[in-house]
Amino acid sequence: MTTAVRPARQARPTRPAWVEKPKPVTQAGKAVAIVVLLVLVLVPFLVIISTSLASNQEVVDNGGWVIWPAHPTTRAYRQILDGGIVTQALGVSVGVTLVGTLFSLACTTFLAYALSRPKVFGAKPVLMLILFTFLFPPGMIPAFLLVKGMGLLDNYAALIAPVLINVFNLVVLRGFFQGIPEELYEAARLDGAGDWQTLWRIVLPLSKAALAVVGLFYAVSYWNAWFHASIYMNSDHWPLQQVLRTYVIGGAQIADTGASEAGMVSAPQTTQMAVLVIATVPILIVYPFLQKYFTKGVLTGAIKS
Template identity: 55%
Template sequence: MSATTQPGAVSPPPVRGRTRRLRHGVPVEPIGLRLLKGLALLVLCAVVVLPFVGVLATSLAGREQIAQSGGLVLWPSQPTLEAYRSIFAGGVVTQALQVSLVVTIGGTLLSLAATCLVAYALAQRELFGKKVILMIFLISMLFSPGMIPTYLTVRQVGLLDSLWALILPTMVSAFNVVVMRAFFMNLPSELTESAQIDGASEFRVFTRIVLPLSKAVLAVIGLFYAVGYWNAFFNALLYINDATKWPMQLVLRTYVVNDVQMGSAELGSEVVPPQPAIQMAILVISIVPILIIYPFLQKHFAKGVLTGAVKG
């Protein structure tokens, strides 16, 4: 018996075959498998990135290169910003961009405020009729009122041709309420109870304790609302008849999806750039704001959604 073996101890069974190399206690994968995974990730990245590269390159390409390539350019030989200058010189895209920013920022703030208040109320154990109210929200996730009743309601309250028609019908999402309610229920009750014992009101507890601890879920839900408001075009198609109140996505649908030609009147320029360059420039402008915001909030996604989905 060796000096290191204790009486009655069971020695580990011998390992047959080749043993895997360890690095800091973690098995090291074979070089071939790692190369295969890297190649697969590279192909997936190329599939995702190349369309964006083509859109950006086409918006920067000249008339001759677009004509030679058949409408899609992967690398502009002589980049030009003429399409962007023409777009911002006219009033259509600039006005639509302002409308989208107002609707997205204002709608997101209102939706976050309403969702936080409703979710916090439903997270309270002593709320009378809490189960009934929660059941109404859950039913609304399964059954929608439909397009015609919603349109008649919007018309009846006088919201046609108003920016409020793009915000109020979708201001509160039942799914976001359920996620945020679950997040509030996971917060330690000792914090709120101790604050109430010290004399803090319910509103003070909500604003000074609950909301600062809920930055992750607020970032996630806020991004959900912002992306929804920014990408929405169907409500504008139904409720907005005035072209000066069109959001960016409705302009994108009109001039890119429906392939409506933009002339000098819409562009405010006598020399009209090629239509593919204009269309791709509009598409880039509609994508860039979300691409700028997303990296700052991406780190909160896993924590905000998964923590809010632990229990409900």
């Protein structure tokens, strides 16, 4: 049975007839290159996750590193998620990501839709105005002075409003909306639908893939942001990435873990790695959903325009 199936599968012309069969050396070279790529990307993740799950003793015995924990424990996680700084920062990150993504996606969609329709009053100058910001960003100091002048210091709005719309995402969505056949708009209009109803009933349901990609892009960028938090927010309102920055890159101890004193404190290495993992996990969770759309040309089509 299997012998009958296998040759048939191999005979499937994945390689056109005119392509010569690659030399074994080439094949081996490619295999090595692929393995090297995979190892370079994946091994750091493996080590970080393993170390975060190891016991203190094991980490110390191994000179600070564990490739595979002998006795996995979630103690480092329980400790930092026990109501201390990391727990609070996690809450800030989740909140800013959810609210920010919602506002960003809504405003981007509205603007992209208006700019994608023909003969809209003011659409051309507005588009020029927006594309010009790409060429000449306002600069760090003026942006800071503006946020300060608006009284937004230490306000979570300072983490969202200044980065509300990303021009690239706007262009992606606008391109997608423009790709919807004009007949559908015409049909909606004949059915008596206004522009708002057309957006809601025709355009949005047809654009789920594009909206998902843009929404996930926004979510990832809100989750990963830390610079604005570092200049606008007091340290008790920091998101996770900024906490990670001070405690892992800066090397400070995680002072307030919420756990009881000295004896309980985990080896800094395991704790640091646990924070690192917590900051990374949401990305790993949404990643497969993002990945799904890359091949569909949602982005590449827009990049060209």
